[in-house]
Amino acid sequence: MAVGTIRFWAAAKAAAGTAEEPYTAGTLAEALDAVRERHPGELTRVLQRCSFLIDGDPVGTRGHETVRLAEGGTVEVLPPFAGG
Template identity: 65%
Template sequence: MPHGTIRYWAAAKAAAGRAEETFAAGTLGDLLEQVRRKHEGNATLLGVLDRSSFLVDSTPVGTRPHGEVALEPGWTVEVLPPFAGG
């Protein structure tokens, strides 16, 4: 399984208590499942993940099903919580 880094920004970073973590995952869906398991007691982070958008290697995921978004070796996933303002 390819290894890579998940980076947390803004509210996700505050909730996770760190800027990034490393995991081994083949799809974005697999990765997010692992993150949820690892942080299952952190309701704040889990809530932020539910509202966030994601970039995989600088490409927006958009509405694609997370289980269909493949992660290549050395991947980077950015967690982008919604930002206030306008």
């Protein structure tokens, strides 16, 4: 298990009620399961539309259970947004 930080942006930040929180997880799937347990409701719906960066690298279409998290790493939760 790795310990790191999850950062929420835009609608995810509003739904979580916080800009960031720690994670203790081995994979992105485990970290997101814990987030859903801590923040049931709107954030769970927002996460379905989000993209994710792990230490600055996009997750893309990889299965979240295959994305390993590093000790001291950062998960960025990015909802869809518009603008330029």
